[in-house]
Amino acid sequence: MSEPSVEFALGEDYPEYRREVAKVCEDYPPSYWEHLENQPPSGSYPTKFVEALTKTGFLSALIPAEYGGLGLPVRGGAAILETIHAAGCTAGPCHAQMYTMGTILRHGSDAQKDKYLPKIAKGELRLQAFGVTEPTTGSDTTQLKTRADKIEGGYKINGQKVWISRAGHSDLMLLLARTTPADQVEKRAHGVSTFLVDMRLAKENGMVITPIDAMINHNTTEIFFDDVFIPEDSLVGQEGRGFRYILDGMNAERCLVSSETIGNGRYFLREAIKYANEHKRFGRPMSATQSVQFPIAQAYAQLETADLMVRKTAAMFDAGMKCGAEANMSKILSGEAVWACAQVALSIFGESGMGKSSSIQRKWRESRTARNSPISPNMVLNFVGQHVLGMPRSY
Secondary structure, three states, X not given: XXXXXXXXXXXXXXXXXXXXXXXXXXXXXXXXXXXXXXXXXXXXXXXXXXXXXXXXXXXXXXXOHHHXXXXXXXXXXXXXXXXXXXXXXXXXXXXXXXXXXXXXXXXXXXXXXXXXXXXXXXXXXXXXXXXXXXXXXXXXXXXXXXXXXXXXXXXXXXXXXXXXXXXXXXXXXXXXXXXXXXXXXXXXXXXXXXXXXXXXXXXXXXXXXXXXXXXXXXXXXXXEEEEEEEEHHHEEOOOOEHHHHHHHHHHHHHHHHHHHHHHHHHHHHHHHHHHHHHOEEOOEEHHHOHHHHHHHHHHHHHHHHHHHHHHHHHHHHHOOXXXXXXXXXXXXXXXXXXXXXXXXXXXXXXXXXXXXXXXXXXXXXXXXXXXXXXXXXXXXXXXXXXXXXXXXXXX
């Protein structure tokens, strides 16, 4: 049976959504984001911006129309996130809703979809927290230590998660926990289950959230679970198969986050070119010198190349094709491309780009993080080397 053919648009696809998203972003200039960065973790969440995106329906872009969303494919969501970042804003504090929702949509029960998706689409509930990473396992997700032990009526959760962004501002969490000990399964990925946790109840029942003050303002946290009870209907899909569900969602996540990275790259290049055209050195525009013009052109070429891979990944995902390799390559290529754009922009702006009120330094920090998160570049290369190029497992 032949695989479906894949075509993907070039240029600014979804122009109507891009225009509307850009209009929303006009109300949130650099001063808005600067103010948030000067607040303690408790007051640094961009609540008004998230509410605006929710009200316009953009955060529910991937939720099917039957549940109250826009019903767009992953590429549509990617165009929205790219536009947000290209406008100088950031979707990091709210983007998780797009890819965590997909796990419920593809693997949840009809009852779970009917109960949660309409409320998420309306903004009555937030699904922003994604509980995977742990302090002792890092990228080795199959060895996570958080346990979900079956008891009468549900499960009892014990363990710890770290670098869980937005947990303090989310009603629901998609949680990965082990339901069968690792030494009792045939394959490393077996025995891991996915749960949809109502954090409002869990916080009253042994779950403790501690903010982490980090380099970028993603409202990230550390979470402790101490005999936290969750009902049986919190389980998503089949018990013990959650790792596969999460991998499916991670392909969408990498596509969407890579699109944000592309947006940041476009922001850097636009601002760098404008600055270089307007400012003169030695009687000539900065942009008239090859030492300025060539690095910008090189970064642009890298960004366009990465964008092609991101678009290919989205097209394959939306066609229902396997796209693990493409999703991973999108992540590493976009991360390196935006870093090139960030370095060029900061070099051109010089001291004026390093002030705390400058969006260049804010997005420079975002872009450095994009090289490592949400997956290590080394793990991407491990995947490509082993699963694409047929070399032995290297880790």
